[in-house]
Structures are given as structure tokens and as C-alpha cells.
Amino acid sequence: MKKTKLSTPVRYTINTVLTIILWALLTLFVSSSGLKGEYYRGILITIGINIILATSLNVVCGYLGQLPLGHAGFMAVGAYAGAIFMKSTPAATLLRAGNHAAVIPYIIIAVLVSAVVAGIFGLLIGIPALRLKGDYLAIITLGFGEIIRVVLTNIDSVLGFKFTYGASGLARIPKFTSLNVIFVFTVICLFLIHVFMKSRHGRAVLSIRDNEIAAESVGINTTFYKTAAFVFSAMLAGIAGCLYAGYIGSLYPSTFKFMKSIEILVMVVLGGMGSMLGSVISAIVLTALPELLRSFSDYRMVVYSLALVLMMLFRPKGLMGTYDFSMGNTIEKIINRIRGGRRKADTADTGKEVQG
């Protein structure tokens, strides 16, 4: 019995359609919720930012198998770069005038600027840091993250100009991050991670995780791929930072403490290191859950840390392990099961945007 195989264009079409359906559902949900819509919109935007952060950390943590503890640093760099750029453009007046379409080019440039600046920092930090392994890499990235924060806090007082506004915060950033913007960029980021990991380069990264010496012995340039994955992850974190700046409207260096990096790490670990679906799910759950449990907010962090310890004790691989969901494969399976039947399985699942 011959098995049905979906071709790549078909897979991408299915995923695109499902993504658009998801977008329509979310928009409908927010606009039909009336007064609470604004509140839901905020949560959805935060979820989007956290999805980008978690999946980007997952590239280094899950796929490359290293443990960086300075992810918040890259987010901070991206956030400040994007915010400073947006403040220098007429975006604020355009947004106030309600001319959202005219802001789009600025948003695209701001995101690119953030990605590039965070990528440069990722390169500068990655080259020395990736010479070390394991715990040493963790502590050195932690160090870099803290240095970034201290510099952001103090740079104005030393150089004597108004740039990051130090501890008092960078305020009045144009609030350009709408639900559509966050949706588009989340999908783009997930898509980029997906294609990167499905490519030859992605497999090289995975081989380094599984056995670095063996990977090197079959001719993989391990230093190059480690740095590449690190920079890639930093760039995505920078994008998340930029979108965060555009959502929150004012930036304080204290937001990007070591604690923030740990929060992102928790998402990756709980979801399962090496599983993009896991990162996405745990980013959604860990963002939405505290909102649902507002009255228990005192216990939030205790539950957080307890969950982390218990997860490690009882399921060290995380929620999903390294399992990744693929819409195409699932549909293939369904088609093969109801072999002879008609192709009507498309409506079977909620759909993850990028898994081809």
C-alpha cells in the first residue's frame, strides 16, 4: 500500500491557511470581547513577545545544547535600539493621527535595526563565550547580560548625553506594537527558526548538540555554527525586545535583570529543550496563567520555581521532550489512516503556524 506524501508547497499552503484562520479568530475574539478586548489584546501581545523569546532561547538551549543565562541582555539591546530609532522618527505623531499604515515602514526598519544591533552584540559576546562550555558558558553569558544592564543604567551619567536616560527610564516610545504587528512578527520568527533548523545548517547545529567532537570529525565547522546559532538567537531576542518596547512604551534597565533571563529559560525548560512546540505552549501557559490567577499573584513566583524543580525531578526532558509538531505530518498520518477516503482532514487541529 503506497503512502500518501504531501509535497512541500502543499504543506506550506495548509500552514499559511491555518495561520490566517488563527489570525482571524484572534482578531474576532479581541474585537468581540467589548471592553475586555483591550485587556485580552495586552495578554496576547505579551504572549507573542514571550513566544519569540522562548523559541529564540530554545535555538541555543535546546538545539545547540548550551546554557546561556544572558538572554535578557540581548532583549534589552534590541529594545533600546528599536526604541531609540522609533523615537527619532515621526512615528509618534503618525500614530496619534491614526495613520497606522504610514508607520509600517518605520516598524519594519526598527525591527531590523534591533535585530542587527542585537546580532552584533551576540557576535561580540558569542565569539569569546562559546569558547567555554557548560557552566562556564552559563556564568560568562550571565556576566555579559549583567554588564549590558549596568552599562544601560550608567552610560548617560558617564558620557553626559541623553541617550538611554539611565535608571529613570526611556519613556514616551511610540506604542507601535499592535496585535497584527505582534502576530506577523511572531509568525515570521517561528518560520525563520523552522527553516533554519530544517536546513543543512540546522542539522549541523543539532549534530553539535549530540556530540561536538564527532561533529567536528565529520568536517562541521563547530565554532562557526555555534556562533551562528548564538547570533541568530540574539537577533530574535532583539526583535522581541523591540516589540516589547513598542508595547510597553517605556524602558527601564531593571526590567532586564538576570531574573528575566531565568524566566525565559524556565519557559524553554518546562516546554522541553529542543521542542519549538513546547516553547510555544509553555510561553502561552506561563504568560496566561498568572493573568488568570491574578488573586494569587503573591504565590506566582513560588509556583513558578516549584514547577521548575518538580519538572526537573519527575520529567527532566520537559513537557514535550524534543517532540515537535508538524501539521503536514499529522495530516499525512490522518490521510494514510483513512486511506481511500477523501481529503477532508484539514479541519482536524488548531494548527501551529510553521511546522511544515
Added chain:
Amino acid sequence: MTFSLLIAQLINGLQTGSVYALVALGYSMVYGIIKLLNFAHGDIIMVGAYMVYYAIASFALPPVVAIILAIGVSTLLGVTVEKVAYTPLRSAPRLSLLITAIGVSFLLENGAQLVFGADQKSMDPLITGSVMFGRVNVSYTAIVTIVVSLIIMILLWFVVNKTKAGKAMRAVSEDMGAAQLMGISLNRTISMTFAIGSALAGIGSVLYLAAYTQASPTMGSMLGIKAFVAAVLGGIGSIPGAMIGGFTIGVLEALVAAAGFSMWKDAAVFLVLIIVLLFKPTGFLGKKMQEKV
């Protein structure tokens, strides 16, 4: 900056440095034996500090009792954490162990926030007064801190190098399997390492309170990270290394602060760590690790 001011700052630095060194020893010993960066170590200090605070400020117990209480509770906590969270993961990947340690650290921190409250608790100084050496004013706290930590480090060196228990610890850190074959109890040795490390953290918490007279739920995290940096800087797993690392960081911080950049001292500490690690990847006195295929 006058010469006497410089000396005063150096003594300040040595004082903070000896607290760092004591805490760093705990990190170093635990790392040496089970290759785990015990992130929760800094938070054990925090719990110890709260014990001292409550014993003295709330129950008006004599300081000696408070100190014994702090050391006792820290030791118990350290061993409990090891038994509950780390022992089940002894054969798990190192990354899981590390993340568990981070989890325990945040659990202690947030638990303390619930139990003790999020605000800072201030108390009267434990030791008052100072003495003049020439034109340099040295507080008794600084003298006690430096002397106590030096004595403890010498004692520790003696325990590790000259006693049977110390021999067992060194054997386990060298080769766990072989040590077990020689009849060394793995569980007991590892627990003892945690007990000693946590007791040192308890002493560190008393000395920290003597210097800063404040306890807060998050005090352990930065202190812990700095001490950890000290341990890595000196070469993790080595007792003299932890001392050197601790003193280096303490003096560095004091000098950076004295030069008028006190806001930058955290950055300076990490910068020095990064530079040292790039040239000596295992720290000043660390052993070189050979990777086998």
C-alpha cells in the same frame, strides 16, 4: 586619593572579599565533588541572615546563640536541599541538575519573600567600635571578619587535606566510581560536603550582617553570584583558589568604588571574570580539563 584612604579602602575590600571567599568555598567544594553549580548557595546565606536577625531583633537572644542558630539552620537547609533536589538527579544530565539548582534558588528567594516579607530588615550592628592604625581607621568588624575567615579557611584546608573525611571527599571528587569501590560512602561524603559548604555559608551570613546590618529576600542572589564569580575566577574546585578569587573581587570592588565608579562595580567584576576566563579558561588555580573522545 591619599595613601591612608587607599589603605582604608583596601581593608574594606578585604573585608567584603573574605565574605565572598567563605561563600565561594561552598560553591567550590560542591562543584569539586558533584560538578554542580549550586545556585541555591547564595540563598542559604539569606536564610542564615534572617535567622540571625530574628534571633537578635525579635527574640533578643545572645549573639552567640544567634550565630549557632544561623549556622545550624544553614547546614540543615543545605543538606535538605541536597537530599531532596539533587540526589535523585545524580545520574541525570548536568544541565537538568543546574536548572534544578536555579529552581531551588528561586524557590528559596520567593519563599522567603512570602514568609519574611519583601522589605529589608535592618538591625543594630553586631560589633561596634574601631581602632586607629596610624592614620587609618579600621573597624573591629573588619578585623573580626578577616581574622575569622582566615582561621576558617586554614581549618578547612586542614580538614580536607589531613583528615579521613577530607580524604574521602578528595577521592570522590577525583573519581566517584573508584571511590565507591574503595568502600567510601558516596551519599555520606556528598552530604558532608554540602553540610560543610552550607555551614560556611551560615558563617558568611553572620559576617555579612555584621558588615551591612540588613537582610532582604534577594540579598543572596547578588552575593551568591559574586561569590560564584570569585570561585570561578580562582579556579573552581580549589580551596586556595576560592580565597584568592574572593579577595580579588572584594578588593576590586572597593577600588572601583573608591575611584568614583561605585555604580559600575558589578560590571567591573564580570568584566574581570570574562577577561580571566578567556585567557585561563579554568581560572587562576583550576585544573586543566582534558576532553576524551
